[in-house]
Amino acid sequence: MLRAGIVGLPNVGKSTLFNALVANAKADAANFPFCTIEPNVGVVAVPDERLEALAKISNSEQIVPTRVEFVDIAGLVKGASKGEGLGNQFLANIREVDAIVHVVRCFDDDDIIHVSGSVDPVRDIEVINLELALSDLAQVDRRMERTRKQARTSKDAQLELGALEKLSAGLNEGKSARQINLTEEEAESVTVLGLLSSKPIIYAANVSENDLASGNEWVEQVRQVASAENAQVVVVSAQVESELVELSQEERADFLESLGVKEGGLKSLISATYQLLGLRTFLTTGPKETRAWTIHTGMTAPQAAGTIHSDFERGFIRAETVAYNALVENGSMNAAKEKGLVRSEGKDYVVQEGDVMLFRFNV
Incomplete structure (x- = not known):
């Protein structure tokens, strides 16, 4: 099962969103930095309306959706690549996931502390992306020193060195590794590094319940950043999702209708993450069960x-x-x-x- 890591600055709603994702997870969500230290892991069913339709055709006894794993990773801060705020540990946690869900704070609340003192999603995104890139740059430069020696006699090392030089130049220009054009062979040669900024990313714009239907100026800023990276944005309200978990299906529908939406964004986030991981679904159906199966494209x-x-x-x-x-x-x-x-x-x-x-x- 492939894993998506939920990352962001402290107090942007990561753990609240994670709790809603896994419904009965026990991730701490509190109003202070580094509330989450050890990563929390939850397995989440991928919404798929096709299963209900197939189950009716086959009179299936049960429905089994496909699943994706989410990891709630502690908040990163400026200087994480140099160890600030237990940064080395948290960056290592990100290295172990296959894709990143970057939660960005797009709501204002005087009762919830912002580590930088104000809401500024572009600045916040830059802080996280810079720390990932700096960590990658340090790793690339270390690898280059060793690879240069091997490149004197090895064609494979020469290929890798060319890829590392491109990465070093791009990272120094402030790009993420996923924005640097490598050939398929070059990309394969540096896969072993597991570069943090090479991982595919979705931006989850976390808004208040009042902005869920229409978004706000901060959401538009996130969309502009994502567009430049060819990344996707999903608008979600961790606040709303945390409340929905406690309601019945009928109460959920009424609550969402009062907000002018059909859902709180969570289903879209799960589905978008599944697609981001390069996964596809085929289906089987019969009297015993209708089931979704995960495969790679x-x-x-x-x-x-x-x-x-x-x-x-x-x-x-x-x-x-x-x-x-x-x-x-x-x-x-x-x-x-x-x-x-x-x-x-x-x-x-x-x-x-x-x-x-x-x-x-x-x-």
Whole structure:
């Protein structure tokens, strides 16, 4: 299961958002810096309305969604790359995740301390991104010293050195590693470094309940920063989400309607994170269960079968495949077959998002 790390300055709402994400998680959320020291981990179901529709068609006994893991990482501060505020420990936690959800404070509240004394999302983003880049730069420069010696006799080292020199130049210019153009081979040569600023990122603009429907000026500032990085922004209210957890479904709907929204942004954040991780979903359905399965983009039918059981991949014969929309529109697998919409796909077939699949295999 791939992991997304929730990061940001202290007191921006990270732990409150995390608690809402995992519903019954026990992450501390308090009004002082470094409340969270050890990272909290929670496994979250990815919302997928397709499962309900398929379950009705198959009269399934249960529904099993796919999941993604979120890690609540302590707040970073200026100087973290030099160890300020237990920065080395927190940066190491970020190194272990696959993607970053950067929570940015876009609300004003005199009762909640801001470490810099005022709300300024652009400044806050720059603080975090700079600390990640400085940590990467130190690591790149150390690696370059060793690689230069090896490059005298090794072509692989020469390739890596070229990538490191590009990274060093870009990081010194204030860019993140993900903004630096490397060839596929160059990127592969430095994968082992696990550079923090190379990780894909989503900005979660955390607003008050009054700004959830329309956003505010601070949200627009976050969008401008994200646009320059080709990153995504999700508007969410940790305050609203923390209240929704305590309500019934009917009460939730009424509360959100009173705010002029259909949701608090949490579903969008989970789905966007799932996509950011380069994940896709195929579906299986039957009387026992309807289930979503996670694969990486580009996986073939046998590889997808292997996510269910390794025997399915080893003994793969074919996959009976139908697009989700085609199946739902026709109401049953038999009706879809009669119209020629169910295909028999072989070992080279690349699984598409939303494929409903039945695997045939030899034991």
